[in-house]
Amino acid sequence: xxxxxxxxxxxxxxxxxxxxxxxxxxxxxxxxxxxxxxxxxxxxxxxxxxxxxxxxxxxxxxxxxxxxxxxxxxxxxxxxxxxxxxxxxxxxxxxxxxxxxxxxxxxxxxxxxxxxxxxxxxxxxxxxxxxxxxxxxxxxxxxxxxxxxxxxxxxxxxxxxxxxxxxxxxxxxxxxxxxxxxxxxxxxxxxxxxxxxxxxxxxxxxxxxxxxxxxxxxxxxxxxxxxxxxxxxxxxxxxxxxxxxxxxxxxxxxxxxxxxxxxxxxxxxxxxxxxxxxxxxxxxxxxxxxxxxxxxxxxxxxxxxxxxxxxxxxxxxxxxxxxxxxxxxxxxxxxxxxxxxxxxxxxxxxxxxxxxxxxxxxxxxxxxxxxxxxxxxxxxxxxxxxxxxxxxxxxxxxxxxxxxxxxxxxxxxxxxx
Numbered sequence: 376x377x378x379x380x381x382x383x384x385x386x387x388x389x390x391x392x393x394x395x396x397x398x399x400x401x402x403x404x405x406x407x408x409x410x411x412x413x414x415x416x417x418x419x420x421x422x423x424x425x426x427x428x429x430x431x432x433x434x435x436x437x438x439x440x441x442x443x444x445x446x447x448x449x450x451x452x453x454x455x456x457x458x459x460x461x462x463x464x465x466x467x468x469x470x471x472x473x474x475x476x477x478x479x480x481x482x483x484x485x486x487x488x489x490x491x492x493x494x495x496x497x498x499x500x501x502x503x504x505x506x507x508x509x510x511x512x513x514x515x516x517x518x519x520x521x522x523x524x525x526x527x528x529x530x531x532x533x534x535x536x537x538x539x540x541x542x543x544x545x546x547x548x549x550x551x552x553x554x555x556x557x558x559x560x561x562x563x564x565x566x567x568x569x570x571x572x573x574x575x576x577x578x579x580x581x582x583x584x585x586x587x588x589x590x591x592x593x594x595x596x597x598x599x600x601x602x603x604x605x606x607x608x609x610x611x612x613x614x615x616x617x618x619x620x621x622x623x624x625x626x627x628x629x630x631x632x633x634x635x636x637x638x639x640x641x642x643x644x645x646x647x648x649x650x651x652x653x654x655x656x657x658x659x660x661x662x663x664x665x666x667x668x669x670x671x672x673x674x675x676x677x678x679x680x681x682x683x684x685x686x687x688x689x690x691x692x693x694x695x696x697x698x699x700x701x702x703x704x705x706x707x708x709x710x711x712x713x714x715x716x717x718x719x720x721x722x723x724x725x726x727x728x729x730x731x732x733x734x735x736x737x738x739x740x741x742x743x744x745x746x747x748x749x750x751x752x753x754x755x756x757x758x759x760x761x762x763x764x765x766x767x768x769x770x771x772x773x774x775x776x777x778x779x780x781x782x783x784x785x786x787x788x789x790x791x792x
Contacts, residue, residue: 376406376655377699377742384701384742387768391659391701394773395740398764400661401681402779403751405435407443407769409655410747414447417613417647420625423633424643429473431611432458434648434748435656439767439776441465444651450493452611452646456483463490473608473644475522475570477502477544484509488517496522496570496608498545503554503564510563519558520568520608523551525589527573527582544572548589552597559602566602568644569594572610575649578620580628583609587635594641607636608644615653617745618695623650649748656747658686658763659701660727662739663719667712675714677735682718683725684757686743686750690724700733701740709736716741720758751777756785 376386383390387406394404418428429452430444436458441451442465450471451462462472474487475496484506487495497503497519510517524545546554551569558564571590573582587609594604609632613623636643660681668675688694698716714735716728727743735741754762761780766773 376409376657376744382702382705384699386657386773388771389768389773391740391742394766394768395659395661395701397773398766398775399779400659400740401679401685401763402659403656403746403763403765403777404659404742404773405437405440405652405656405747405765405767405776407767410440410443410652411447413651413655414444414449417625417645417650421629421632421643421645423629424636426629426632426643426645427471427606429471429608429644429646430651431646431648432461433752435652435750436461436752437765437776438465439765439774440652441467443767450644452648456480456486459483459487459490459492469493473520473570473646475572475646479505481505481509484517485513488513488515492518494518494520494567494570494606494608496520497554498522500546500550500554503558507561507563516563516565518565518567520566520570520604520606521546521551521554521558522570522572523548523590523593525571525573525586527586527589545570548593551593552600555597555602556600566604568604568606568608568641570608570610572608572646573612575612576614577612578614578623580624580631583612583628584631584635587632591635591637591639591641594639604641606642606644608646611646611648611650613647613650615649615745615748617653618697653748654745656745656750658727658743658746658750660741660743662735662737662741664737665714665735675712677714677716677733677741679716679718679727679741681727681743681763682720682758682760683722683727684720684755684760685718685763686727686746687753687755688749689727690722691753696728696746697744698728698731698733699742699744700735701742703734703739709734709739716743720760756780759785761785 454476522545660679666676764779765777
């Protein structure tokens with residue numbers, strides 16, 4: 376994502392030093408070109424099945440990001456009424472928006488019925504009942520698919536695995552046929568498809584195809600009962616590179632998926648999030664202080680102005696993000712040494728990276744890479760810290776797409792009297 380131009384580290388031709396001077400730090404910086412390149416890579420790889428893309432809003436829900444994908448022709452995958460409103464405000468097509476999530480409230484269901492979404496991905500028997508009741512009240516059938524849990528191990532971090540029987544998501548494969556029969560008989564429900572998502576940061580094609588085989592087998596048995604559907608939603612979870620990982624082979628997945636689908640007349644939907652945005656974003660921070668170890672085997676700390684309140688993935692998952700010293704040869708005379716990159720939050724778990732060999736001194740800019748997904752969305756105000764700004768670089772220009780949160784905003788909704 377970062378390239379060097381005339382000795383300056385840049386994102387799509389815009390100097391990171393200039394971005395820091397103009398917008399301050401910490402700041403999220405996104406490359407519109409990288410986002411769209413990832414979308415093109417995905418659609419090209421899945422061309423053998425002509426997959427419909429439903430961008431997973433939770434990965435990065437900034438309105439400018441959603442607008443970029445809407446204008447590029449994607450639909451959306453949402454998990455809340457708030458995300459649905461974001462899609463609407465960004466100009467997204469609600470008729471190509473699927474509503475996932477295990478805990479849909481009545482008001483969220485009513486909102487989705489009112490604006491007309493593509494499909495509810497149903498995750499429990501009681502949710503099916505609630506949808507039927509709300510659809511009856513609205514006088515229009517609710518379009519549904521059922522999210523099945525194929526009990527396939529995605530071989531990923533346990534916090535982002537969603538396809539095993541011990542996970543909260545979806546319904547067991549054995550329970551799904553009866554739910555489909557109920558939905559088929561119910562005039563308030565309209566069966567549209569079937570849904571499956573087994574986890575995130577999946578590195579290999581095998582688990583995804585194994586899950587797809589289970590899903591297609593179920594569609595075949597339901598079709599023999601006269602319960603037909605128009606689409607199969609296979610979720611997302613395609614892994615991205617945070618360090619030295621191999622990139623997920625989208626083209627291999629497309630070929631395997633075409634073979635798996637065979638001659639079935641079913642539209643394929645996918646719900647990528649991280650794959651489209653993770654590697655197209657970075658968190659730009661500045662070193663406030665350095666604390667070199669006085670012992671040969673001690674730990675040296677570089678304290679930056681970004682923290683776990685801005686990017687919690689390292690503290691939450693032990694996630695790895697590469698760190699780059701911006702314009703390193705131009706801005707510092709420091710010698711390289713091993714650092715833990717930590718923040719100002721009052722927690723020992725407040726770190727962005729550990730054991731990184733960099734030349735750092737106070738005032739140095741650093742870029743925490745591959746931070747475009749689940750960065751700002753998971754940010755908090757812990758320690759009463761305002762959330763960072765967000766900047767989009769497009770066509771050689773950096774544009775502010777979220778103002779840095781002001782201190783006054785932290786207290787605006789609190790009451791003393």
